[in-house]
Amino acid sequence: MIAFTLARLAAAVDGELRLAGEDTADTIVQGTVDTDSRLIEAGGIFVAKPGESTDGHRFVDAAVERGAVVAIVERPVAAAITQIVVADAVAALADLARVVVADVRAADDLRIVGITGSNGKTTTKNLLARILEAEGETVAPRASFNNEVGAPLTMLRVTPTTRYLVSEFGASAPGEIARLAGLVQPDIGVVLMVGMAHAAGFGGIESTFAAKSELVRALRPGGVAVLNADDPRVAAMAHIAAENGISVRWFGRGPGADVRADAVEVSASGTTATIVAGEESLPLHLRVLGEHHIMNALAAITAALALGVTLAACIERLATVEIAERWRMQPLGSERVRIINDAYNASPDSMSAALRTLAQITGPGQRMVAVLGAMSELGEYAGEEHDRIGELAVRLRIPRIVVVGNDARRMYISAIGQGSWSDEAVFFETADEAYEYLMSELRDGDRVLVKSSNSAGLRFLGDRLGESFS
Missing domain, CATH: 3.90.190.20 (Mur ligase, C-terminal domain)
Known part of the structure; x- marks a missing residue:
């Protein structure tokens, strides 16, 4: 995370600063932020989030033992650590993420990609991160950190040297993607597909469409929507992009896509295809199992091309990915x-x-x-x-x-x-x-x-x- 004085940190989360020890309002902190006391590092900031099965306030002392220097809490606790008391710890996490990303973006060339879809988010995130990390320092979610806690925690890993932030936005109800993407206003938004995942929360496929389209609406003015040309519901988001001054780049298997895959063949050693982007075409061997991952690779390539990465570099780096993630094919x-x-x-x-x-x-x-x-x-x-x-x-x-x-x-x-x-x-x-x-x-x-x-x-x-x- 970037450096904050304790006073500014408290202001960023709209909290009451309660100093401990030799700390003053001008004391500077810039350690990592986490809601899990077991993952706190020296100089870190612990967010005591109440949960379904436990309460983070019970673990403030454990966070102190691991080196935490500040605790963001919903109620003061008896612990030898500076505390910032807030009304809602999860909301404070989001507020802090918004400020951190805005500061880095204002000072440096930070490019932000948001990814959503009923399936394939984590795989696409990993593929895109593999492409971008060779271009510059890249922050991407660990595992499937894509909810109201995981997404801000990923954003808070951004530093002044970060060039790319890849954010994964999951949701099980309308409005969640709008809130998460609204924290950072991505430059590029990738929508993979609209399917039946989380149908209970959305209330049906059309509501799922509306929820996934929230990412397109949340993009930065002049941004790029990377859309699946083969999914009619995703393709219908093009008019939302046009209404908001967002350009569209298409990926898919059909001839109308800006980036497409031809001659796809699947075997136990992976999937091969010819990737066509404009006048350029190159062979890809994707070692990740499953023909469906070709679409995820196309999405990652299309986003990377929009960021100025060459097709050859995309192909070379994707060939090094062996599995999408643990427990995923x-x-x-x-x-x-x-x-x-x-x-x-x-x-x-x-x-x-x-x-x-x-x-x-x-x-x-x-x-x-x-x-x-x-x-x-x-x-x-x-x-x-x-x-x-x-x-x-x-x-x-x-x-x-x-x-x-x-x-x-x-x-x-x-x-x-x-x-x-x-x-x-x-x-x-x-x-x-x-x-x-x-x-x-x-x-x-x-x-x-x-x-x-x-x-x-x-x-x-x-x-x-x-x-x-x-």
Whole structure:
């Protein structure tokens, strides 16, 4: 973070400064900011955020022991540390992020990219960060830091030497992207797709469209919207861009895209394609598994080109990315039994894409096994969407379908209804039961997809299987 006097820090978060020890209003702090006392470093600023299961105020002393010099709190605590008392710790985090980014932007050549979409945000963020970090100091979210806490924490890592800030904006309700993107007004906004993820919070696909379009509305005047030409709902955001003086760059598989992919081929070693941008075309080998990640790569390339990076540099750097992130199409196990752990998140679109990838990477003499858990936050659409996935697994001729958890049971029922007989489809209430079954069932040559939402916990089942067959 940039340097602040304690007085200015308090003003930035609209808080009451309560000094401790030898601190004065003019004392300068510039340590990292965190809401997790375990991650505090010497000179750091601890934000005591009340949570669902615990309260950050209980851990102020722990933060002091790790070297925190300031605590932002909602109520004073008995601890030997300067405190800034605010009405809302999460709001204070956002206010501080806004000030920090504005200061750096005013003084230096900081370029900001915001990324949103129902699927693919984290992968696209990682791909774009890999491209940009060779151009200059780049700050990007750790893991999926894309909510009201994670996004500001990422912004607060910006320093005067930062050249690029890549922000990931997630949301489960209308207005959330507008608030997060409004903190920094990105120069470039990437919208990947509009799908059924978080349908319960949004209330339907049209509400999801409105929520994702908030990023386009939040862009800096004269900014660039990077839009998916293959998604009709994303493409419809072009008129919002035009109304707000925002130019559009298109990515996609069709001939109308500014950046497109031709001759796409998928294998167990990754995906190859010819990337075409204007009059230039170059071959790409993306080692990240899944044809759907080509769209994420196209989005990252389009944003990078808008920032002045060459196509050749984009291609060269993307070829070095081996996995998108832990638990996202992560290859585990061995060539004998390959486990693909993709159980960090799941929506109908990402579940369908993962199943199709399983079919594409399974070669002759190998067997497909799909281990599937629930897709969360679908609300009234949950039943029909789980049905659709079970039916798709059968249509893809996946010979072994293992459904785990009562919330996913309809996948099993629909697979049976679609024609999966005998023991081709099986159901288990717990991951432990599924693990015992799989350890006795899996054989040489199997290619196993483990896919579910985070809340289903199958990522840990994927890890166990990976260790067992490594």
